[in-house]
Amino acid sequence: MNNYKLIIMTDDRQVVLERILQVTRYRGFLINGINAQVNTGNQIATIELYVSSERPIELLIDQINKLIDIKGVKVDNKADNKGAQQHSA
Amino acid sequence: MSSSKPLTGGGLLFEVLEQHGVEHVFGYPGGAIMPIYDALYDSSVKHFLCRHEQGAAFSAVGYARAAGKVGVCMATSGPGATNLITGLADALADSIPVVAITGQVATSAMGSDAFQEIDIFGLSLACTKHSFQVSNIDDLEDVLHQAFEIALEGRQGPVLVDIPKDIQQAEVTSRLEEFSHLTNKVQLPLADISNAIDILTHAKQPILYVGGGVGMANAIDEVRDFANQTGMPSVSTLKGLGAINADNENYLGMLGMHGTKASNLAVQECDLLVVVGARFDDRVTGKLNEFAPNAKVIHFDIDTAEINKRRFADAAILGDLKANLPLLSMSLNISGWQEKVQQMKADFGWRYDHPGSKIFAPAVLKEMSDLMPKNTCITTDVGQHQMWSAQHISVDDPCNFLTSGGMGTMGFGLPAAIGAQISRPHDTVIAVSGDGSIMMNVQELATIKRYQIPVKILLIDNAKLGMVRQWQDLFFDGRLSETDLADNPDFCQLARSFEIKAQTITEKSQVTEALEEMIDHQGPYLLHVKIDAKDNVWPLVPPNTANDKMMESV
Known part of the structure; x- marks a missing residue:
């Protein structure tokens, strides 16, 4: 099981957190922890999502990036230490 | 207002x-x-x-x-x-x-x-x-x-x-001068064109694997030009049917679980798959790690998440197919490969000879395909009749073959045909259904009656949930569990109660005249075709099996 921390930047829109959690579960990732904050100035939320799975993290990043409200997804660290990757939406 | x-x-x-x-x-x-x-x-x-x-x-x-x-x-x-x-x-x-x-x-x-x-x-x-x-x-x-x-x-x-x-x-008090457009559109990475060209030029046995994305991208002309210019043999997914013209000599038909033998054998032998608007669906690949085992992959798609999802892409070309496909168009020296797949196509063509007087559904669908007017739109439900339709009906555009591909939803065919007919009132629309599927949304016969929608319904009736029965026979030791539909209603009486003309046929000798009557009828029509309950869909790639190990009979 590999552990990952994702940093997700998103517009602060209806049920965006539910959408992210639904996609994460459906695509085969366990959610180990979550921090979420909204910048009330620009209405952009930052979500730190701690997940684990046997599946490559890129599969989840691509699916989260497809959500309409997502601005970007970044892997902050990776258990197998291949380094951070940036995927822009 | x-x-x-x-x-x-x-x-x-x-x-x-x-x-x-x-x-x-x-x-x-x-x-x-x-x-x-x-x-x-x-x-x-x-x-x-x-x-x-x-x-x-x-x-x-x-x-x-x-x-x-x-x-x-x-x-x-x-x-x-x-x-x-x-x-x-x-x-x-x-x-x-x-x-x-x-x-x-x-x-x-x-x-x-x-x-x-x-x-x-x-x-x-x-x-x-x-x-x-x-x-x-x-x-x-x-x-x-x-x-x-x-x-x-x-x-x-x-x-x-x-x-x-x-x-x-609520009362609307203000109107927009302009609405806000999407701002978070996915940025596609640069296309791997030079790598793709290098892979393509070195391929000796390439296959063009065409999916539903071609029709969605309105790139039918481009994919046909690509197939013609490269001379590459091509195969289609269920949703891609019609993107390549059926009379293309290098087109092998549908691949996958109920694909043609030639398609599946050629894909297994190929050294390059050029994937266009397709997603390596499990019904296409069979056992994934034995699918096209020697092939490199060039993957065209609009959706970043489909790249490397189920099969690694040696070159990924994301974006608009209309613009991207011509970038790889070139002449290839693959005449030996073409001859080989054309021979496979000839050797493993469909056969419509069927013993006895009972109606053989593939022959009915082939004959209907030959008789129906140009630009006829076919819808199907889900099950044996769906696969027989995909195998034996030829269409010239994906918008003329509407079937529930990904979800496989029984009950799709009849209401989808109603929608298709309303959008294209001057074209013939035929819903091919089964006796299981039609009952899933049979209430829509009332919609046909109300608006006098001239949809034709070809109902293939084996008094079974045929595909499940087939799998129970083949893979569950013949333990037939809840697949018998011997108590079906009288479908013709049912249709007539909605003022839809109907007839039942049971013998091969009735088929041609009945099809002609259905197609020529000006209003809605239901043709009820009784077939043998034991007929199976062949070929069949068993679950978790490589596509070249298909079953062709019991």
Whole structure:
């Protein structure tokens, strides 16, 4: 099981957190922890999502990036230490 | 809209629909959507009253797929909304642009377990591309415009807009000069063109693997030009049928679980797969790690998430197929490979000789394919008849073969045919169904009657849930569990009760005349075709098996 921390930047829109959690579960990732904050100035939320799975993290990043409200997804660290990757939406 | 009344949320909905060119919607009224239906009374949009919300959703899907437009369906809150869900899931799986409008209880009642209240917004998350719940009348216009933009942008899909009753009734006090466009569009990485060209030029046995994305991208001319210029043998997914013209000498037909023997053998032998708008679906690949084991992959798609999802791509070319396919077009020196696959095609062609006098469904479908007018639109339900249709009917455009591919939804065919016929009133539309599937949305015969929609229904009846029965026979030791439908209704009497002309045939000698009568009939028609309950769909790649190890008989 590999552990990952994702940093997700998103517009602060209806049920965006539910959408992210639904996609994460459906695509085969366990959610180990979550921090979420909204910048009330620009209405952009930052979500730190701690997940684990046997599946490559890129599969989840691509699916989260497809959500309409997502601005970007970044892997902050990776258990197998291949380094951070940036995927822009 | 009557000028004497103030514009309400309901009226605004129809104004926005008209702005997006919507002429037809499919729906069913109820308590929480009554203000919208009241506004419909004054609108130029024509509404088709279906007899179940699932029928409305599938008619919207059929409409969208046949015409290349956005399909629109409407339902009330609670059960009306939940009845749309199967259709929306189907649209999501097959990337069909649909906008679904649901009524919701008034905002003051939301969250109180009110009558006919369900959290359709929450339920929609897993079965739509995106969804909205409108909480302020000032947001409604922008949300509706966004719904259409999202449905059509990139990989297409269904969008749901849930509108509480008080928002539908609220007076609109300001209008948008311009609506806001999507800002978070996925940025596609640079295409791997030079690498793809290098791979292509070194290929000795390439195969073009064509999927439903070709039709969705309106890139049929481009994929045909590519196939012709490269001379590459081609195969198609279920949803890609029609993208390559069936008379192309290097076209081998459908691949996968019920694909042609030539397609599956050629794909297993190839050294390059050029994948165009397809996604390595499990029904296509069979045992994934034995699928095209020696092939490199060049993958064209609009959706970044499909790249490397199930098969590594040696070169990925993301974006618009129309623009990207010509970039790789070149002449290839593969005459030996072409001769080999053409020989396979000749050796393993379909055979329609069938002992006895009972009707052989593949022969009926082949004959219907030969008789039907150009640009006939076929819809199917799901099961044996669906696979026989895919194998034996030739179409010249994916918009002429509408079938539930990803979701495999029984009950799709009849309402989808209604939608297709409404979008294309001058073309023949034939729904090929089975005796199991037709009963899933049989109430839509009433929609056909009400609007005198001249859909033809070819009902293949083996008094079984045939595909499940086939699998029970082959893989569950013949333990037939809940697949017998011997107590089916009299389908002709049923059709006639909806003023639909009908006849039953049971012998091969009746087929030609009956098909001609059905096709030539001016109004709706049901042709009930009784077949042998033991007929199977061949070839069949058993589950978790490589595609070259297909079964061809018991």
